[in-house]
Structures are given as structure tokens and as C-alpha cells.
Amino acid sequence: MAPPISGIQQQIGMEMEAQLTKAGNNGKYVARMWLHLLLLLLLSVTATSRTVVETLPGFSDTLPFKLETGYVAVGETDDLQLFYYFIESQRNPVKDPLVLWLTGGPGCSALSGLLYEIGPITFDYDTFNGSSPALVVNPYAWTEVANIIFLDAPVGTGFSYSESTEGYYSSDTKSPYAIYLFLRKWLLDHPKYLKNPLYIAGDSYSGVIVPQVTLLISDGNIAGSNPSMNLLGYMLGNPVTDQHGDENSRVKYYHRLTLISDDLYESVNVNCNGEFVNPDITNSSCLDDIGIIAECTMKVNDAQILEPKCSFASPRPKTMNWGRKFFDDIPDEIIQSPTKREEKWCRNNNYVLSYMWANDEIVQKTLGVRNGTILDWKRCNKSLAYDSDLNTVVHYHQELLKRGYRALIYSGDHDMMIPYVGTQAWIAYLSLPLVDGWRPWFVDGQIAGFTEKYSTTKGDGLTFATVKGGGHTAPEYKPQQCLEMADRWMSYYAL
Structure with a gap:
């Protein structure tokens, strides 16, 4: 249970004294930051x-x-x-x-x-x-x-x-x-x-x-x-x-998994000097190699290279810089009409079921979801106001x-x-x-x-x-x- 309101002020005072003692004069700013977070916590522990x-x-x-x-x-x-x-x-x-x-x-x-x-x-x-x-x-x-x-x-x-x-x-x-x-x-x-x-x-x-x-x-x-x-x-x-490191490592991975040839791997390393995410745009030899690599890999399933890539998945640009975020779009018509899904299976077909289940009013009521707070549940919300x-x-x-x-x-x-x-x-x-x-x-x-x-x-x-x-x-x-x-x-x- 949350501590009673009558004990909150005492807790704040005790922790304030302890943290300021530990932090000393040089650490008062850090201590105050933690005290601020603590105060916010203790004032709302019942919420x-x-x-x-x-x-x-x-x-x-x-x-x-x-x-x-x-x-x-x-x-x-x-x-x-x-x-x-x-x-x-x-x-x-x-x-x-x-x-x-x-x-x-x-x-x-x-x-x-x-x-x-x-x-x-x-x-x-x-x-x-x-x-x-x-x-x-x-x-x-x-x-x-x-x-x-x-x-x-x-x-x-x-x-x-x-x-x-x-x-x-x-x-x-x-x-x-x-x-x-x-x-x-x-x-x-x-x-x-x-x-x-x-x-x-x-x-x-x-x-x-x-x-x-x-x-x-x-x-x-x-x-x-x-x-x-x-x-x-x-x-x-x-x-x-x-x-940078995560994205730049893809070329090495492509080579290890035989998605690109030895010759192409050697060429792109020399021509791009090991920089594939932000190459010199004036270096035509490097850009040509990256374009060939993109042609070799753009139809490969990013998440599991042995599985089929959904035909509706968004195409990747012909560069190495295609982002840190991961999820494929599922078209609304597939979510709304799951019986009309592709005949050929891809893993995104599995995700359609979550849209059907989680958007069901009975499911949300059972889970204790507050009525009217979420109008359209998404497995992965691409519309977040989020700063990476x-x-x-x-x-x-x-x-x-x-x-x-x-x-x-x-x-x-x-x-x-x-x-x-x-x-x-x-x-x-x-x-x-x-x-x-x-x-x-x-x-x-x-x-x-x-x-x-x-x-x-x-x-x-x-x-x-x-x-x-x-x-x-x-x-x-x-x-x-x-x-x-x-x-x-x-x-x-x-x-």
C-alpha cells in the first residue's frame, strides 16, 4: 500500500537531509534533481x-x-x-x-x-x-x-x-x-x-x-x-x-550472410572508406556500390532474412541510412478485412489479430481500459510526438x-x-x-x-x-x- 499522506512530509525531510549530506556542496544540484523527482513521486503515490x-x-x-x-x-x-x-x-x-x-x-x-x-x-x-x-x-x-x-x-x-x-x-x-x-x-x-x-x-x-x-x-x-x-x-x-555503428554494420552483415558478393564488399570498403551511412556525396564510386547493395537487399525481410517480405511493406530508400525504428505498416484495409489478407503468408499477417482483439470493446473493458481514452489501439504507433x-x-x-x-x-x-x-x-x-x-x-x-x-x-x-x-x-x-x-x-x- 502507498504510505499515508501524514507520513509524506516526514519522508521528504528525512531524504532531503540524507541526500544533501551525501552530495556535499559540489553535488547540491544533483541532489536537488533527485529530490524533485522524489517529491513528485511522494505527492502522488496514491494515483x-x-x-x-x-x-x-x-x-x-x-x-x-x-x-x-x-x-x-x-x-x-x-x-x-x-x-x-x-x-x-x-x-x-x-x-x-x-x-x-x-x-x-x-x-x-x-x-x-x-x-x-x-x-x-x-x-x-x-x-x-x-x-x-x-x-x-x-x-x-x-x-x-x-x-x-x-x-x-x-x-x-x-x-x-x-x-x-x-x-x-x-x-x-x-x-x-x-x-x-x-x-x-x-x-x-x-x-x-x-x-x-x-x-x-x-x-x-x-x-x-x-x-x-x-x-x-x-x-x-x-x-x-x-x-x-x-x-x-x-x-x-x-x-x-x-x-551510426548499428546502421554502418549492415554492410558487413550482408557480406557474412552472402547477400552481397566478395568483390562488391571489397569494392565498397575501399571506395567508401568504411563509411556507408553518411558517404561523401561527391564520391560516385562509393554511391554506385551502395546503390548495388541496396538493389541486392531491399527485397529481403529486414527482421528475419529467411522469411518472406510482405508485399505491402514500405520500400526502403537506396541508401544505408534507413533509420533505427522498426515496424512495418499494415494497411487499414487488411486490418479491417482480415479474411482478404494475402494468400502468401508473411509474419505481419499474425499482427492483424492483435488489432482485432485489442480494439474490441469487451476486451478493453475486461482489461480495465478507461472508456474513451484510446480510440484506435495500434500495435506500433507511428504518430508519436517523439524525439530520438x-x-x-x-x-x-x-x-x-x-x-x-x-x-x-x-x-x-x-x-x-x-x-x-x-x-x-x-x-x-x-x-x-x-x-x-x-x-x-x-x-x-x-x-x-x-x-x-x-x-x-x-x-x-x-x-x-x-x-x-x-x-x-x-x-x-x-x-x-x-x-x-x-x-x-x-x-x-x-x-
């Missing part, structure tokens, strides 16, 4: 609402897991209403870790991560005939081994909304603060999970947000903020990390590892949006000692990918793993392998 959900439209029985949904109000005037889904661990909710899962985009709903990646239910694609989608149990849900909060963030994502126009404006640097305040308030309202090991996790564009949220939690713990969180580390899949104002977050990784936090970085090795070779490059930049060299890891006696581990001066260090055959959101493509990977890592077992 939460929750719904216990026992059944869901499309699922034939009582849910075999504990599902809670709700809103937590954050922001200077509590105008940001962040919607969440909390699913208790189906193994041991008292001892299992607590994971905050942030879906990428930015602007992709928590339901995308819940229904298509690591949640305990998914759609029954085999029986879908154009009517209301049915739900089935996902046997490889991460909720088998962890308590998970799926959060719609930033505002404008999923069912999260703002009570003010200003609240809809967010960015790489604003969103993490709102998420941090959400988690503090959620834990104050759910104190029994305060002792559980805490991990912040996500994939794709969450690579920009997760390290920032993790560092905010660490800073808050150091400053003595309430509540103290049992933060152990973070997990990221195919993470957007360094804008961070070019790199590598320095956040450096600081977190220096402080001794654990990190699991994994990559579906068939993703050419954020290729694993680019992820390897920024990990190499960290210059961490290698303690477990490149080797295969196995699930059911079969190679599930390859892994290596790096040490730090304190803590468990960084584990990197590839998921063989995985795409941009690896658990969506290789659910069994990814569950094994996450469970072993959170249990401190070697992959």
Missing part, C-alpha cells in the same frame, strides 16, 4: 488503479496465471497515465525475479511483447477464420520463471495516455524518467516484490531506454530514495545502441558494468535491422576482459546459438549470445531457446 483479470475474451477457461492490469500516474501533475500488465511467475513468485519488460518501437505496445514474444498466452493462428481471435497458452513464456511487468511506454503507446497535450511529447531522454517513476510507484503499491531480484529488459528500440532506466534506478538507490530496489542488472535483445535525441547509449553500458550490474545482450542472428556484428562492435569497444570465449550453447542437445562472456572489476559481467535462426525480436522466432537462455542467465548458470 494508481488496478484490475485483477481472471478471464479473457478468446480464452476458453479461467486464466492459469495471475494477471493484473492498471494505470500508474506520473509526471509533474500526474497527467501521464501509464498502462501495465503484470503477470505473476507461475513457478515461485516469492523468489523468482521481477522483470520490467519494455517493448521497442518506440511506440510498440506491451501487448506485442506479451502476445508475440514472452507472455503466457498467444493467438491460435491455426483456427483463425477471420472472426474473433482465439487465445492459447504459450508453453515457452518467460512468466514460467519470472514475475513480469509489461509496460506501455512512452505515453501514446498501447493504452497509455495523457490528460494534457504536453504529456504526449516524449523523447529518448524524457521517457526513461517517466518509466523510472512508474516503477517506484508500482513497487510502493506492490511492496511484496521489493525483495525479488529486479531486471530491466526489452528488445529493439528499448536498447536506448533500458540502460537509462537501469542507471536511474541505480542512482536512486545510491541516493537513498524510497523504495530501495533490488536491482541486479538488465537484458536486451537486438538492441538499438549506437545509431540520443545517438548512442554505449556510455550507459560502461557505467552500469563499472558499478557491477549484470548484463545479458542477445541477438537473433538473422536480423539485418540491428545486426549482431554491430552489437559485437560496441561490446568490443567496452574493452572488457574475455573470460569465456566463443562457443556454442545448446537446448535439447541442439546448438541454439553461440555465446561469450566478459568480466568486470566487480559483479558478474556481460554475457553476449546469438540465437540461431532468430529474427529481430528473437523470442518471437525461437521461443523455447530464448526461455532457456533467460532462465539460465537469471539463475546464474552458464549458457
Whole structure:
């Protein structure tokens, strides 16, 4: 429960004295910043609402897991209403870790991560005939081994909304603060999970947000903020990390996966001098090579190179600079008339079911969505008023590892949006000692990918793993392998 209002002033005074003492004269500005955030938190700790959900439209029985949904109000005037889904661990909710899962985009709903990646239910694609989608149990849900909060963030994502126009404006640097305040308030309202090991996790564009949220939690713990969180580390899949490095690494990836020839790879490296994202526009030889590379790859599925590319997917420009955000448009006519979908399957066909299900009034009522707040739910909202104002977050990784936090970085090795070779490059930049060299890891006696581990001066260090055959959101493509990977890592077992 939230602390009573009568105790708020006492808490503020105690923390103010403690933080100013720790910060000293040179750190008063930092201390005041944290006090400001604390004050906003404590003055609005009661601004939460929750719904216990026992059944869901499309699922034939009582849910075999504990599902809670709700809103937590954050922001200077509590105008940001962040919607969440909390699913208790189906193994041991008292001892299992607590994971905050942030879906990428930015602007992709928590339901995308819940229904298509690591949640305990998914759609029954085999029986879908154009009517209301049915739900089935996902046997490889991460909720088998962890308590998970799926959060719609930033505002404008999923069912999260703002009570003010200003609240809809967010960015790489604003969103993490709102998420941090959400988690503090959620834990104050759910104190029994305060002792559980805490991990912040996500994939794709969450690579920009997760390290920032993790560092905010660490800073808050150091400053003595309430509540103290049992933060152990973070997990990221195919993470957007360094804008230039991620994009520039695609050419190397194309060559490794035989999408371009040896001759073309050698030519473009020489002619462009290794710079493919922002080449010299006066260098015709370089631009010609990049144009040929684009011709070779533009019809390849960005998210999983072995799967078919949807015919309605937006064409990419003939350059290497085609952005950090990931999601394909689904035409309105396909969403509105799902029986008229393409005869040839592509993965986006699966996403149509989420539009049908989440926009159903009965579904929204069951989930506790506030009436009239969301007129048109989207799996990924492209109309966000969002500023991508961070070019790199590598320095956040450096600081977190220096402080001794654990990190699991994994990559579906068939993703050419954020290729694993680019992820390897920024990990190499960290210059961490290698303690477990490149080797295969196995699930059911079969190679599930390859892994290596790096040490730090304190803590468990960084584990990197590839998921063989995985795409941009690896658990969506290789659910069994990814569950094994996450469970072993959170249990401190070697992959």
C-alpha cells in the first residue's frame, strides 16, 4: 500500500537531509534533481488503479496465471497515465525475479511483447477464420520463471495516455524518467516484490531506454530514495545502441550472410572508406556500390532474412541510412478485412489479430481500459510526438558494468535491422576482459546459438549470445531457446 499522506512530509525531510549530506556542496544540484523527482513521486503515490483479470475474451477457461492490469500516474501533475500488465511467475513468485519488460518501437505496445514474444498466452493462428481471435497458452513464456511487468511506454503507446497535450511529447531522454517513476510507484503499491531480484529488459528500440532506466534506478538507490530496489542488472535483445555503428554494420552483415558478393564488399570498403551511412556525396564510386547493395537487399525481410517480405511493406530508400525504428505498416484495409489478407503468408499477417482483439470493446473493458481514452489501439504507433535525441547509449553500458550490474545482450542472428556484428562492435569497444570465449550453447542437445562472456572489476559481467535462426525480436522466432537462455542467465548458470 502507498504510505499515508501524514507520513509524506516526514519522508521528504528525512531524504532531503540524507541526500544533501551525501552530495556535499559540489553535488547540491544533483541532489536537488533527485529530490524533485522524489517529491513528485511522494505527492502522488496514491494515483494508481488496478484490475485483477481472471478471464479473457478468446480464452476458453479461467486464466492459469495471475494477471493484473492498471494505470500508474506520473509526471509533474500526474497527467501521464501509464498502462501495465503484470503477470505473476507461475513457478515461485516469492523468489523468482521481477522483470520490467519494455517493448521497442518506440511506440510498440506491451501487448506485442506479451502476445508475440514472452507472455503466457498467444493467438491460435491455426483456427483463425477471420472472426474473433482465439487465445492459447504459450508453453515457452518467460512468466514460467519470472514475475513480469509489461509496460506501455512512452505515453501514446498501447493504452497509455495523457490528460494534457504536453504529456504526449516524449523523447529518448524524457521517457526513461517517466518509466523510472512508474516503477517506484508500482513497487510502493506492490511492496511484496521489493525483495525479488529486479531486471530491466526489452528488445529493439528499448536498447536506448533500458540502460537509462537501469542507471536511474541505480542512482536512486545510491541516493537513498524510497523504495530501495533490488536491482541486479538488465537484458536486451537486438538492441538499438549506437545509431551510426548499428546502421554502418549492415554492410558487413550482408557480406557474412552472402547477400552481397566478395568483390562488391571489397569494392565498397575501399571506395567508401568504411563509411556507408553518411558517404561523401561527391564520391560516385562509393554511391554506385551502395546503390548495388541496396538493389541486392531491399527485397529481403529486414527482421528475419529467411522469411518472406510482405508485399505491402514500405520500400526502403537506396541508401544505408534507413533509420533505427522498426515496424512495418499494415494497411487499414487488411486490418479491417482480415479474411482478404494475402494468400502468401508473411509474419505481419499474425499482427492483424492483435488489432482485432485489442480494439474490441469487451476486451478493453475486461482489461480495465478507461472508456474513451484510446480510440484506435495500434500495435506500433507511428504518430508519436517523439524525439530520438540520443545517438548512442554505449556510455550507459560502461557505467552500469563499472558499478557491477549484470548484463545479458542477445541477438537473433538473422536480423539485418540491428545486426549482431554491430552489437559485437560496441561490446568490443567496452574493452572488457574475455573470460569465456566463443562457443556454442545448446537446448535439447541442439546448438541454439553461440555465446561469450566478459568480466568486470566487480559483479558478474556481460554475457553476449546469438540465437540461431532468430529474427529481430528473437523470442518471437525461437521461443523455447530464448526461455532457456533467460532462465539460465537469471539463475546464474552458464549458457
